[in-house]
Structure formats: C-alpha cells, structure tokens
Amino acid sequence: MTALSFADITDDDVRAVRQSHPQAFGDPVMRMVRIASWTIVIGYLLYSFHLFEFAKIFDSSERAWRLVSRIFYWQDMASWHYDQIYVGIAQTVAMAFLGTFLGTIFALGIGFLAAKNTMPFGVIRHAVRRLLDVFRGIDGVVWGLVFVRAVGLGPLAGVLAIWISDVGNLSKLYSEAIENIDRKQVEGVRATGADPARIIRYGYLPQIFPVFLSLSLYSFESSTRSATILGLVGAGGVGMIIIERFRAGMFDQVAFVVLNILIVIAVIDWGSGLIRKRFIGERGH
Amino acid sequence: MLEFRKLTKEFNAKRAVSEVTLDIPPGQMVGIIGRSGAGKSTLLRMINRLNDATSGQLLHDGRDVTALKGRELRQWRNECAMVFQQFNLVGRLNVLTNVMSGRLFHHGFGTSMLGLFSAHERAFAVRALDRLGMAHVALQQTDTLSGGQQQRVAIARALVQEPKILLADEPIASLDPLNAKIVMDALRAINVEDGLTVVCNLHTLDTARHYCDRIIGMQDGRVVFDGTAAQLTDRMAREIYGAEAAEAFNEALTSTSLGRASIRDVADATRAQARATV
Amino acid sequence: MPPIQPGQDPVALFEAHRAEIRRQKLWINLLLLGGFVAMLLWSIDVSRFWPDRLAAGVPRIFEYFGSVLPSFQWDLLFETRNAEGRFPPGSIGFWYNDFWKYLALIWETILMAITATLIATALSVVLSFLAARNLTPAPWVSTAARRFLEFCRGVPEILFALIFVFAVGIGPLAGILAITIHATGALGKLFAEVNENASMKPVDGLTAVGGTWAQRMRYGVLPQVLPNFTSYALWRFEINVRASAVVGFVGAGGIGAELNHVISFYSDDRVTAVLLLVVLTVTAIDLMSERARHALIGKEALK
Incomplete structure (x- = not known):
C-alpha cells in the first residue's frame, strides 16, 4: 500500500477498514453512554432553567441597569460617612483576627484529639470528628444568626461565629497535618535518647509548626471575608453598613465599601505571605 | 518550490538565523546539520511559522509565507506537516484520535469541539497507521507507547494532513538506534513514494549522509554548506560541528544500516514484531 | 561568616x-x-470582647442552646399522629412536624447548587483557557480574564445574592446566579493554574497541524487537564451546597430563608430540626463527592 489520499477513500475502503478494525469506529456502547450522559446534563440544565425561571433575567433589564449605573456612578461622595465605613471595616478585621486566634487555640487541642496517631480511642476520635462536622456543616452566617439570638446584636456574636467555624475547619486540617507527620524524623530524635518533651520539641514541632501557622494565616484571610457578611445578620462589622446602605438604594456606597474590603483582604494576603515566607521559607504550603 | 530570501530571526538582539537564502525544489529530501544552537530548529520552525521571521521572506510557489495570517496561515501549516523530537502527541488521547487530529484543519468549530470524525476520516487514519505498521495499537492510549511507536504515530498524523512538505525537527534524537532507523526509513519512503518534500534537522552526520539527497550545514545561524552527501568532505563536516564533531561522528547510528527500505518493509517488519510480542 | 584568621579559635568564632x-x-x-x-489587644477592644460582656454573654449561649434542643419523652418518642392529627410533644414527629417542607427546601437547595456548579464549570473552563498565560490568545485577554475572575471570587456570594434579589426578584434564581458568579471566579483561577502546568508540546503539535485556537485547547490541553478540572468542580460543588443553604438569608431561595425565619423568630426545637437536616445533607454530599474525587485522582494527588 503506497501513497494514499483522502479523496481516494471510497465507501468500499471504509467497509474494508470497518471489517478489519471495527473498534476504530467507536464502541457503540460507549457512544450510547456518552450521548446519554450529555443528554442528561443538558436535559437537566434545560429543566432547571425552566424550574428556576431563568427567563426572569431578561425581564430585569431595567432594574439591573439602574443598579449597575448606580454602582459605577458615584454621587455626593462628601456625605458618605466614611468614619462609619472605616470603623466597620476595622471591626470586621478585628472580629476575624480574634475569632481566628481563639479558633487556633481551641483547634490546637482538638486537632490532637481528632488525629489517628495521637488519639488511640476511636470512640472519642469519632465523637470529636462528628462534632467538628457540625461546626463546619453550618455556615458562618448561620452561626452568626444563632449567636445574635443567644448574645444579642453586635461584634461579640460575630467573633463567636468565626471562632466556631474556625474551630471546625482548623481542627480538621490540623489533625490531618498531625496524621501526615513523617515518623522517621520522630524516630530519629527518639534514637538520640531524647525524653518525651524533647521528642515533641524536636521531632513533632518542627514538622507541625509551619503547617499550623500557614493554615491559621490562611484562615485569618478567609475569616475576614466571612466576617464581612456576618453584619448582614447583625453580627457586627462592616456588613451591617453594607446591608443598611443597600436597602436604602445607595449602591454606589456599597460598591465603595466592597472595594475597600477587597483592598484590605489583598493587604492581609500580602502580609500573611511575608510572615509565611519568614517562618516557612519560599515553598510555603 | 520553497524559496528562502535572506530569512533572519533574532531573539533579544541575538541572531539565531542569519540571512538564509536557499531554494528547495519539490520532492527533495533535505537534511540540515549543525551543532546544537546553530539555528537548525529555528529555521525549520520558521517554515511553518511556529516561529516568525524577524526579517526576510519565505516564498512557496510564489506565495509569501511570511505574510500569511489567520485561515491562510493555518492552511499553510496544514500543507507543511511537522514531526517533532518529542513527538508532541496528546498523550491522554488514543492513537487514532491523535492521527485524526491531522484533519482538524478541514473541520468547523462544531464538529471539532464535539470530536465528530467521519467514517471516511477514520478509515483514512487507520490506513495511514497501517502504512507505518501501527494500526494494531490504534485504540491504545498514546502515552503508553514507546518513543519509536509514538514517532510513527506522529508521522501518520502528518500523512493524514496530506501535506506537500514534511518538516522533521530532530525526529530521531530521542530514539534508540533501531527505532531511529525505522523512523528515518519511513521518512525516506514517504519522500520517494508520495513525492513529498522532506526537510529534516539531523544531529548526526551519518544519518544525513545516508538518507538525504541534499545536505545543508549551518553554523551560527548561517548556511555554510549546501550540496550533496558526496560533496561534504570530512574536513568540512568537522568545521560545521566544531567541538561537537566527535559526538556527531560517533553517533553513527546507521553505520550498520541495511540500505534504504521501502515503507512497506518498515510496516512489515513492525507487524512481524507485533505478532511476535502478542 | 568571616574567613578564619590564623591564630583564631574556629570554635569560638x-x-x-x-x-x-x-x-x-x-x-x-x-x-x-x-x-x-x-493586634490582639486592639481587636479585643474594637470588637468589644470585654470580660464583663463575656460574663454576661456566655451563660446566655448555654441557655439558648438548651432551649433549642428537642425535649424527648422516651415513652412518646415514636408516637404517631393522635386523633386531632397532631404529634404529641416529646415525640420525633413533633420535633420534625415540618419535615416534608424542610425536605422540599433542601431538595431545592441541592438543585440550585447543581445548576450553579454546572454553569460555573462551563464558564470557567472557557475563561481559564483565556486567563492562562501560556495559552491565552493575547496577553491583554489574559489580564482582562484574570481581573474579571478576581472580581468574581472577591465578592462574597451573599452580596451577589443581595444584588440579584434586587435585579431579578426574590427566589432561587438570584441565588443560582450569585453562586454561579462566585464559583466561576474561584474555579476559573484554579483551572487556569492547572492549564499553566499543562505540557505545551501537544499544543505545538496541533498548531503545526493548522488547528485553530479552540481546536488546540480542545485537543491539546483539555485531555491533559480534564481529570483535575472534574475533581475541582466536584470540590466546588460541596462548597456550593453550603452556599446555597445560606443565600436564602437574603431571599435568594433554598433552605436559607426557612433557616433565617426559624432562628430569628423561634427559640425552640425547630432551630435544631432545620440545622440538623442541613448538617446531614452537607456532610452526606461531602462524603459522596470526596469518594468520587478520590476515585478520579489518586488520594495523594489532591492536597
């Protein structure tokens, strides 16, 4: 068989190849499976577009336009009560910081209770883990509302909400870090005849500390994001200002506040990057 | 006819290819030799515009290749297929799909995004694979194949493009001697049987001498030799290779070669190999 | 370390x-x-986390959680409806009197998350190819796509939900749109990072074939990155379920509205009834999706 051109491929050739290499034309079963799964996905999407009335998007142009134009067209900037805005943002950051700090302290203990290699009693470990599932399974905003009901409006509820979410998240991550520890390093320290305190200090801590620090720093950043919206349910911080001004139709101010928050979060991100670099080295986590 | 007119390529003020002027008539098998960094690869990649020339012109049958854009550029690339040192196949797709991807230029947006290839295309791709003795692995995932097998799949992909020119950028540099021979035999056979122009970068001198009608020697981005294998004296070759001469001469992978094979021999040989291993 | 001078004791140095x-x-x-x-002292002061407030607040927390726990009477636990068609207080049936209503809302919540995840995945696949520096058709396209993705993931879902409730009205549509946008931002960034780690060799190969940009992405990159994409999308689905349980707080559909209503207006066992259902749903979906992810990529490949 020598040179061959596509134009020369006849139906007979196709038939011949189909005979000699039937698989080359696709497995009919696989093809059906593929078509069926795409049909399901697209069918589902069409159904959900109908169910959730996606057509409403097209009816909303007038309101959407009003909203967007107000977001980008800032007016009366002198009367925006910047003091409230920046106090709110400061309160948000403070709530996040304190919540993360408290969360870290609790997670330091609970993480060891939830790790396989440090908690030999399965019952306790599982009980702790299920409790952590509850802490994590409920969103920060819901916790915020719960604590507002319990301790009243204000940042205290916010701190508690962040604290409980962070305990849930950090404990789980910490326990995973503890479980992933390199036993050889610990054995190396033990082989020098060190006592248990030194084994922890030189065998465990150098491995765990950078990971823990990195996780807590990351948690601070993400807590700042969630603290922003805690105010929507009255749990303190800048969210209260956002919802108040949104309800009053001052979308330009909302945009301004959000922009400021994004900048603050970027700064926190940058700062925690510096700290990470100092204690953990370039590779980070 | 492929005409190079003072084709030049600069990377950050450093000249990789310097005012190359050449004519390559259709049907020729050309080997470009030179030490690493001599500009061979850049020259080749300028032909199908994977690299753009800084100045100068490249004409194909009077058409200015250096000025092509958009669909015309893609059409030109489709006309001059390329085979790479690292094969550049999609490892996670099966062999057949890789070969059929050589027909993508002829597809619209819809059929190519959905991966719909016609029965004719499938048959054509199988035929092309069969020509290289690779039809038996058509449905295998490509990255499970050996280097030599992958390079033959890459040649099959080039064949289904139905190109006028076949560019090969160090096609055998990553292969063991046996597979290198199979691949070079295949390239030569395509050149003879299909009448394709083949332009091939080669690191080793013996391969170029053995397979190519014409040898172009490059040094520091310039063409310093252009002639037949017989015209290339050892002294000239040593000058072209400079410090790398020993390596280039010693890697005489085809020194035990059995002479040129037709592509059918190649296919038969690999089929026999495949049967033996099954 | 300075070089050792003759006569200096190297140990002392x-x-x-x-x-x-x-x-x-x-x-x-x-x-x-x-x-x-x-920073700690400042934040204690700013968030008014003072001892006296704590002393007043903490007992109230326990009080509150005590009041929202269901009070079971063991002999009535599995009691069915009585003659008036009501469950007696102290039975599970009484605790979950509105079970079917909650279940319908949770179902809506899950569907919202599925729809949002599907749309967000589709959008972010396209955007990630535009945003990846090695694949983008032009540098400015990459920059523009990156800024857009940053904006999408920078703004919390619930803020988008607030905006969409204003624009398209109360209901799940607003929530879906909000979650879609935020998830597109998050997934688009992750996908773009995966793309940037993909091998460019197949892409070169397809350029040489004469493929268009879309064809190069579809054949050269997508097969390489698809397993990672799927795994990230599943992971995002878990997060989206949590999000869609919350957007209802601002009227954007799902169980959130009920959650908000129950917690805000009652302090009895209805609160724990809804919360427990939400936790169970979220945990179950986490477990299933984690299984699927691990089946997709070896356990180690995921962080």
Missing part, C-alpha cells in the same frame, strides 16, 4: 557568629510578638 544570628532572630521575633499582642 562559630559560637560568636551563632550568638549574633540568634540575637538578630530574637529581636525580630520579639518585634513580631509585640505586634501580635498589640
């Missing part, structure tokens, strides 16, 4: 050098510690 480094480190660490303590 080493010790001196070490002491100096330790001193420097100590100072910086003390400074950081000082900053940390200052």
Whole structure:
C-alpha cells in the first residue's frame, strides 16, 4: 500500500477498514453512554432553567441597569460617612483576627484529639470528628444568626461565629497535618535518647509548626471575608453598613465599601505571605 | 518550490538565523546539520511559522509565507506537516484520535469541539497507521507507547494532513538506534513514494549522509554548506560541528544500516514484531 | 561568616557568629510578638470582647442552646399522629412536624447548587483557557480574564445574592446566579493554574497541524487537564451546597430563608430540626463527592 489520499477513500475502503478494525469506529456502547450522559446534563440544565425561571433575567433589564449605573456612578461622595465605613471595616478585621486566634487555640487541642496517631480511642476520635462536622456543616452566617439570638446584636456574636467555624475547619486540617507527620524524623530524635518533651520539641514541632501557622494565616484571610457578611445578620462589622446602605438604594456606597474590603483582604494576603515566607521559607504550603 | 530570501530571526538582539537564502525544489529530501544552537530548529520552525521571521521572506510557489495570517496561515501549516523530537502527541488521547487530529484543519468549530470524525476520516487514519505498521495499537492510549511507536504515530498524523512538505525537527534524537532507523526509513519512503518534500534537522552526520539527497550545514545561524552527501568532505563536516564533531561522528547510528527500505518493509517488519510480542 | 584568621579559635568564632544570628532572630521575633499582642489587644477592644460582656454573654449561649434542643419523652418518642392529627410533644414527629417542607427546601437547595456548579464549570473552563498565560490568545485577554475572575471570587456570594434579589426578584434564581458568579471566579483561577502546568508540546503539535485556537485547547490541553478540572468542580460543588443553604438569608431561595425565619423568630426545637437536616445533607454530599474525587485522582494527588 503506497501513497494514499483522502479523496481516494471510497465507501468500499471504509467497509474494508470497518471489517478489519471495527473498534476504530467507536464502541457503540460507549457512544450510547456518552450521548446519554450529555443528554442528561443538558436535559437537566434545560429543566432547571425552566424550574428556576431563568427567563426572569431578561425581564430585569431595567432594574439591573439602574443598579449597575448606580454602582459605577458615584454621587455626593462628601456625605458618605466614611468614619462609619472605616470603623466597620476595622471591626470586621478585628472580629476575624480574634475569632481566628481563639479558633487556633481551641483547634490546637482538638486537632490532637481528632488525629489517628495521637488519639488511640476511636470512640472519642469519632465523637470529636462528628462534632467538628457540625461546626463546619453550618455556615458562618448561620452561626452568626444563632449567636445574635443567644448574645444579642453586635461584634461579640460575630467573633463567636468565626471562632466556631474556625474551630471546625482548623481542627480538621490540623489533625490531618498531625496524621501526615513523617515518623522517621520522630524516630530519629527518639534514637538520640531524647525524653518525651524533647521528642515533641524536636521531632513533632518542627514538622507541625509551619503547617499550623500557614493554615491559621490562611484562615485569618478567609475569616475576614466571612466576617464581612456576618453584619448582614447583625453580627457586627462592616456588613451591617453594607446591608443598611443597600436597602436604602445607595449602591454606589456599597460598591465603595466592597472595594475597600477587597483592598484590605489583598493587604492581609500580602502580609500573611511575608510572615509565611519568614517562618516557612519560599515553598510555603 | 520553497524559496528562502535572506530569512533572519533574532531573539533579544541575538541572531539565531542569519540571512538564509536557499531554494528547495519539490520532492527533495533535505537534511540540515549543525551543532546544537546553530539555528537548525529555528529555521525549520520558521517554515511553518511556529516561529516568525524577524526579517526576510519565505516564498512557496510564489506565495509569501511570511505574510500569511489567520485561515491562510493555518492552511499553510496544514500543507507543511511537522514531526517533532518529542513527538508532541496528546498523550491522554488514543492513537487514532491523535492521527485524526491531522484533519482538524478541514473541520468547523462544531464538529471539532464535539470530536465528530467521519467514517471516511477514520478509515483514512487507520490506513495511514497501517502504512507505518501501527494500526494494531490504534485504540491504545498514546502515552503508553514507546518513543519509536509514538514517532510513527506522529508521522501518520502528518500523512493524514496530506501535506506537500514534511518538516522533521530532530525526529530521531530521542530514539534508540533501531527505532531511529525505522523512523528515518519511513521518512525516506514517504519522500520517494508520495513525492513529498522532506526537510529534516539531523544531529548526526551519518544519518544525513545516508538518507538525504541534499545536505545543508549551518553554523551560527548561517548556511555554510549546501550540496550533496558526496560533496561534504570530512574536513568540512568537522568545521560545521566544531567541538561537537566527535559526538556527531560517533553517533553513527546507521553505520550498520541495511540500505534504504521501502515503507512497506518498515510496516512489515513492525507487524512481524507485533505478532511476535502478542 | 568571616574567613578564619590564623591564630583564631574556629570554635569560638562559630559560637560568636551563632550568638549574633540568634540575637538578630530574637529581636525580630520579639518585634513580631509585640505586634501580635498589640493586634490582639486592639481587636479585643474594637470588637468589644470585654470580660464583663463575656460574663454576661456566655451563660446566655448555654441557655439558648438548651432551649433549642428537642425535649424527648422516651415513652412518646415514636408516637404517631393522635386523633386531632397532631404529634404529641416529646415525640420525633413533633420535633420534625415540618419535615416534608424542610425536605422540599433542601431538595431545592441541592438543585440550585447543581445548576450553579454546572454553569460555573462551563464558564470557567472557557475563561481559564483565556486567563492562562501560556495559552491565552493575547496577553491583554489574559489580564482582562484574570481581573474579571478576581472580581468574581472577591465578592462574597451573599452580596451577589443581595444584588440579584434586587435585579431579578426574590427566589432561587438570584441565588443560582450569585453562586454561579462566585464559583466561576474561584474555579476559573484554579483551572487556569492547572492549564499553566499543562505540557505545551501537544499544543505545538496541533498548531503545526493548522488547528485553530479552540481546536488546540480542545485537543491539546483539555485531555491533559480534564481529570483535575472534574475533581475541582466536584470540590466546588460541596462548597456550593453550603452556599446555597445560606443565600436564602437574603431571599435568594433554598433552605436559607426557612433557616433565617426559624432562628430569628423561634427559640425552640425547630432551630435544631432545620440545622440538623442541613448538617446531614452537607456532610452526606461531602462524603459522596470526596469518594468520587478520590476515585478520579489518586488520594495523594489532591492536597
């Protein structure tokens, strides 16, 4: 068989190849499976577009336009009560910081209770883990509302909400870090005849500390994001200002506040990057 | 006819290819030799515009290749297929799909995004694979194949493009001697049987001498030799290779070669190999 | 370390050098510690986390959680409806009197998350190819796509939900749109990072074939990145379920509205009834999706 051109491929050739290499034309079963799964996905999407009335998007142009134009067209900037805005943002950051700090302290203990290699009693470990599932399974905003009901409006509820979410998240991550520890390093320290305190200090801590620090720093950043919206349910911080001004139709101010928050979060991100670099080295986590 | 007119390529003020002027008539098998960094690869990649020339012109049958854009550029690339040192196949797709991807230029947006290839295309791709003795692995995932097998799949992909020119950028540099021979035999056979122009970068001198009608020697981005294998004296070759001469001469992978094979021999040989291993 | 001069004791030199480094480190660490303590005190003050407020607040927390726990009477636990068609207080049926209503809302919540995840995945696949620096058709396209993705993931879902409730009205549509946008931002960034780690060789190969940009992405990159994409999309689905349980707080559909209503207006066992259902749903979906992810990529490949 020598040179061959596509134009020369006849139906007979196709038939011949189909005979000699039937698989080359696709497995009919696989093809059906593929078509069926795409049909399901697209069918589902069409159904959900109908169910959730996606057509409403097209009816909303007038309101959407009003909203967007107000977001980008800032007016009366002198009367925006910047003091409230920046106090709110400061309160948000403070709530996040304190919540993360408290969360870290609790997670330091609970993480060891939830790790396989440090908690030999399965019952306790599982009980702790299920409790952590509850802490994590409920969103920060819901916790915020719960604590507002319990301790009243204000940042205290916010701190508690962040604290409980962070305990849930950090404990789980910490326990995973503890479980992933390199036993050889610990054995190396033990082989020098060190006592248990030194084994922890030189065998465990150098491995765990950078990971823990990195996780807590990351948690601070993400807590700042969630603290922003805690105010929507009255749990303190800048969210209260956002919802108040949104309800009053001052979308330009909302945009301004959000922009400021994004900048603050970027700064926190940058700062925690510096700290990470100092204690953990370039590779980070 | 492929005409190079003072084709030049600069990377950050450093000249990789310097005012190359050449004519390559259709049907020729050309080997470009030179030490690493001599500009061979850049020259080749300028032909199908994977690299753009800084100045100068490249004409194909009077058409200015250096000025092509958009669909015309893609059409030109489709006309001059390329085979790479690292094969550049999609490892996670099966062999057949890789070969059929050589027909993508002829597809619209819809059929190519959905991966719909016609029965004719499938048959054509199988035929092309069969020509290289690779039809038996058509449905295998490509990255499970050996280097030599992958390079033959890459040649099959080039064949289904139905190109006028076949560019090969160090096609055998990553292969063991046996597979290198199979691949070079295949390239030569395509050149003879299909009448394709083949332009091939080669690191080793013996391969170029053995397979190519014409040898172009490059040094520091310039063409310093252009002639037949017989015209290339050892002294000239040593000058072209400079410090790398020993390596280039010693890697005489085809020194035990059995002479040129037709592509059918190649296919038969690999089929026999495949049967033996099954 | 300065070179050793003849006549100097190398051990003493080493010790001196070490002491100096330790001193420097100590100072910086003390400074950081000082900053940390200052920040802590400041945040305690700003968030009014004062002892007296804590002393007043903490007991109220226990009080509240005591009041929202269901009070079971063991002999009535599995009691069915009585003659008036009501469950007696103390039975599970009484606790979950509105079970079917909650279940319908949770179902809506899950569907919202599925729809949002599907749309967000589709959008972010396209955007990630535009945003990846190695694949983008033009540098400015990459920059524009990156800024857009940053914006999408920078703004919390619930804020988008607030906006969409204003634009398209109360209901799940607003929530879906909000979650879609936020998830597109998050997934688009992750996908773009995966793309940037993909091998460019197949892409070169397809360029040489004469493929268009879309064809190069579809055949050269997508097969390489698809397993990672799927795994990230599943992971995002878990997050989206949580999000769609919350957007209802601002009227954007799902169980959130009920959650908000129950917690805001009652302090009885209805609160724990809804919360428990939400936790169970979220945990179950986490477990299933984690299974699927691990089946997709080896356990180690995921962080």
